[in-house]
Amino acid sequence: MKTDDIRESFLRFFEERGHTRLASDSLVPANDPTLLFTGAGMNQFKDEFQGKGRAKAGLRRACTSQKCFRADDLDKVGVTAAHHTFFEMLGNFSFGDYFKREAIEWAWDLLLGVYRFDPARLAVSVYEHDDEAYAIWRDVVHVPEGRVYRFGEHENYWPADAPSKASAGTLCGPCSEIFMDYGASVGCRRPECAPSCGCGRYVEVWNLVFQQFMKQEDGRIEPLPTKNIDTGAGLERVAAVLQGVASDYETDLFVPIVRQIVELTGHQPKAGADRVRIHRMADHVRGAVFCVGDGVLPGNKGRGYVLRRILRRAIRDGHELGMGEPFLYRLVPTVVEVMKQPYPELLARRENLARILKAEEESFLGTVARGSAVLAERIEQVRGSGACELSAQVAADLWDTYGFPIEMTEQICAESGLKVHRAAFAEAMAERQAGSKGGEQFGQVFDTSALAQAKLATQPNVIETDLEEREAGRGWGFIQAIVAGESVVEEADEGSSVIILMDHTPFYGESGGQVGDKGTIRTATGLVEVEDATRDGDYIVHHGRVVRGKIQTSVRPNNPASLEVDTGRRDAIRRNHTATHLLHWALRTVLGQHAEQAGSLVAPDRFRFDFTHFAPLTPQELERVEELVNQRVLENAEVVARTTTLAEAKAAGAMALFGEKYGDRVRIVSVGDFSKELCGGTHASRTGDIGLFKITSEAGVAAGVRRIEAVTGEAAYRRVVELEAQLGRLAEVLKTPRERLVERAKELVEETRQLARELEKAKRQSFAGAGGGPFEEKARVGDAVVIAGILEGVKADDLRLACDQLRKKHPSVAILLGTRDSSAANLLCAVSADLVKRGLHAGNVVKEAAKHIGGGGGGRPDLAQAGGKKPDALQAAVDAGVAALVALLQKSQT
Numbered sequence: 001m002k003t004d005d006i007r008e009s010f011l012r013f014f015e016e017r018g019h020t021r022l023a024s025d026s027l028v029p030a031n032d033p034t035l036l037f038t039g040a041g042m043n044q045f046k047d048e049f050q051g052k053g054r055a056k057a058g059l060r061r062a063c064t065s066q067k068c069f070r071a072d073d074l075d076k077v078g079v080t081a082a083h084h085t086f087f088e089m090l091g092n093f094s095f096g097d098y099f100k101r102e103a104i105e106w107a108w109d110l111l112l113g114v115y116r117f118d119p120a121r122l123a124v125s126v127y128e129h130d131d132e133a134y135a136i137w138r139d140v141v142h143v144p145e146g147r148v149y150r151f152g153e154h155e156n157y158w159p160a161d162a163p164s165k166a167s168a169g170t171l172c173g174p175c176s177e178i179f180m181d182y183g184a185s186v187g188c189r190r191p192e193c194a195p196s197c198g199c200g201r202y203v204e205v206w207n208l209v210f211q212q213f214m215k216q217e218d219g220r221i222e223p224l225p226t227k228n229i230d231t232g233a234g235l236e237r238v239a240a241v242l243q244g245v246a247s248d249y250e251t252d253l254f255v256p257i258v259r260q261i262v263e264l265t266g267h268q269p270k271a272g273a274d275r276v277r278i279h280r281m282a283d284h285v286r287g288a289v290f291c292v293g294d295g296v297l298p299g300n301k302g303r304g305y306v307l308r309r310i311l312r313r314a315i316r317d318g319h320e321l322g323m324g325e326p327f328l329y330r331l332v333p334t335v336v337e338v339m340k341q342p343y344p345e346l347l348a349r350r351e352n353l354a355r356i357l358k359a360e361e362e363s364f365l366g367t368v369a370r371g372s373a374v375l376a377e378r379i380e381q382v383r384g385s386g387a388c389e390l391s392a393q394v395a396a397d398l399w400d401t402y403g404f405p406i407e408m409t410e411q412i413c414a415e416s417g418l419k420v421h422r423a424a425f426a427e428a429m430a431e432r433q434a435g436s437k438g439g440e441q442f443g444q445v446f447d448t449s450a451l452a453q454a455k456l457a458t459q460p461n462v463i464e465t466d467l468e469e470r471e472a473g474r475g476w477g478f479i480q481a482i483v484a485g486e487s488v489v490e491e492a493d494e495g496s497s498v499i500i501l502m503d504h505t506p507f508y509g510e511s512g513g514q515v516g517d518k519g520t521i522r523t524a525t526g527l528v529e530v531e532d533a534t535r536d537g538d539y540i541v542h543h544g545r546v547v548r549g550k551i552q553t554s555v556r557p558n559n560p561a562s563l564e565v566d567t568g569r570r571d572a573i574r575r576n577h578t579a580t581h582l583l584h585w586a587l588r589t590v591l592g593q594h595a596e597q598a599g600s601l602v603a604p605d606r607f608r609f610d611f612t613h614f615a616p617l618t619p620q621e622l623e624r625v626e627e628l629v630n631q632r633v634l635e636n637a638e639v640v641a642r643t644t645t646l647a648e649a650k651a652a653g654a655m656a657l658f659g660e661k662y663g664d665r666v667r668i669v670s671v672g673d674f675s676k677e678l679c680g681g682t683h684a685s686r687t688g689d690i691g692l693f694k695i696t697s698e699a700g701v702a703a704g705v706r707r708i709e710a711v712t713g714e715a716a717y718r719r720v721v722e723l724e725a726q727l728g729r730l731a732e733v734l735k736t737p738r739e740r741l742v743e744r745a746k747e748l749v750e751e752t753r754q755l756a757r758e759l760e761k762a763k764r765q766s767f768a769g770a771g772g773g774p775f776e777e778k779a780r781v782g783d784a785v786v787i788a789g790i791l792e793g794v795k796a797d798d799l800r801l802a803c804d805q806l807r808k809k810h811p812s813v814a815i816l817l818g819t820r821d822s823s824a825a826n827l828l829c830a831v832s833a834d835l836v837k838r839g840l841h842a843g844n845v846v847k848e849a850a851k852h853i854g855g856g857g858g859g860r861p862d863l864a865q866a867g868g869k870k871p872d873a874l875q876a877a878v879d880a881g882v883a884a885l886v887a888l889l890q891k892s893q894t
């Protein structure tokens, strides 16, 4: 059975049993700071599981094939048959609807009836105290008693060990797992081998979680009023079993990717290191494609860092297999081809995905080259100091800054006879990585904060009917919940910081890059200044301070509150938001359709816009983009927002954003007839409201991603005024009319150049003409002369110049010159050829002399230089050098 068919028949099976088929959630969990990546099918149903079915009204049964990403077992990926970064999880869910009996029966029916599993080769497990599930398996499904195993809370509870270890408020329950049994001849071969053994004989196919308890403050677990079902079957695993192969990498999900890697590298995945590398590359490129597809870009923290790590690992694997140039990006079309049926959106993004991967590969290869140079330098230092070990901190720096794997550092060090302390390196890395991990921890699966409790007690306040009121920026409402400090309160006094949930609100909560509104909430008893509004799922959350009186949660119809948004600020935000849509359109017009929005920040005073593009914009391109946007502004085109279905929006050609997940109802914002985007933000009503659009900067933010910062309206006007004023000041300073400024600046540059040349000439003449200038003849041994002296405050190059002059005047000479400024001193020594023959060595002399100024140096026998950080000791250094030269001359005479 092909994987596409396995996925499809799973979803259809549950659709036929009353489930709503929902699209996979994004790999980047929306509004969930507790998670770095989506790691299970249930993540998108947290609200439903918490009891009210609030977010998606009326939803009782659902099924999905969920994209998942895990980075906690990276070391096992490619080594085992079934560990992955990216994988898909098939699941069916019940929210207070059906329970154990249906979940178990259906799972069994699907495995036997649709997937044609041999029941004799299946085994199941239940939680040791879950007699209910045990009885269903034995009496309803008729699994032979010897094939049903009972295990403890570690194996058969979700979250694992919840009865003894979960924190209060955690939803939990026993689970039941279904295993494929490969038979007694596989694995440990012990007669007592069981599904919990882990030897490979039993492979988990499906996990059914019966969510029925909540952990209490006193440690007990109490039954929930409504019970839920949450199941998960790893698609790759099921595919391997159904396709009769031992490893996920031999399924149709991976074979085409592995085959292309084999073609590119010429290595076979037969055994050992090659096999691990090829499988890891196949896994990581899949993971990278889906991460980038969901809007994650390589970076130095959080998700971006995880992505960068797997990309670098795969690049290194390729390097070890002889790939000297970027190659991962060439695998992108294959990954897309394999995955296009369930994820057709990848097809349209194929080019961008490949280019982003390629840019990261190129930058990493460049980094490795620079890192090699740094490592060579460090090795030189260690050897110079006589040690035989590279410090673990240096190895860790190389890893951090240049992505140098420790194996590579070790290998290069070994070539110079140096070692690296492995244990110390591991420690140093552990310290650094502690800071970059996500918040995915035990007990954090559900948010138990005061705000979460407040949300449970109230209704969501993001509903479409609010849109008109939201546009107007004012409205009436009732305070549903107040959070002060760490708890939900009934009232809050003057001076307290509060979080407020209203039944509805005109405030825009920060989302989609647009910052939240500010404003006021006023009741008969008090006034709250709202400093920020955020978006949390389907809630707008107001953050503020009670500035007068006190406020209370209101019991209808008493004590309504009037809400007022700071509309001046909102208007500035509107202008900027509409300008981002114009900019998006203009960039695609000027640069090409690959220039897609990759992120944005819309604030009142400015905005920034990130987009995919692979080179800095030329001044001409920037000018053209700015011009196009301003033309559209002058056109004063109408901006219209309407709500429709996702399918219709796509048919109408509305642009969806990279990695954004949309519900069934979406809002299309159209500007004139040229721009159509899915967007929930607030907008100007006509482009003319923007007034003026001005780009302030353009720069790169990540491989393949550029950022434009810009201003509109009053901010743009102020910027022009400022530039004007600067120009005026410049004209004043240069005493030139404005229209001649550029010409005048050119003249000044030319004059400066002329002056520098003349100064150089004057110096030469002064050294030549002044009979040695400040330099004196210190000694004469036979025909040979020793000249030395100090020239204050000149460059090292000037010393060389002076030296050349002196050499011309004396046929047989040894020269030692010094210069210094407040923080450093330099020495230069030159010896004529005849004296070199007599055994004088400028390098040795200067090295000795430099010890006085706390420095080092060296060079050729005829010319050498040195520097140090103790300018005060320069005279002593020169004296010592002269003494050494004289001694050498005297010695060579005898």
Ligand SMILES: [Zn+2]
Pocket: 187, 188, 189, 190, 193, 194, 197, 198, 199, 200, 201
């Ligand atoms: Zn075993």
Ligand SMILES: [Zn+2]
Pocket: 577, 581, 677, 678, 679, 680, 681
């Ligand atoms: Zn927008």
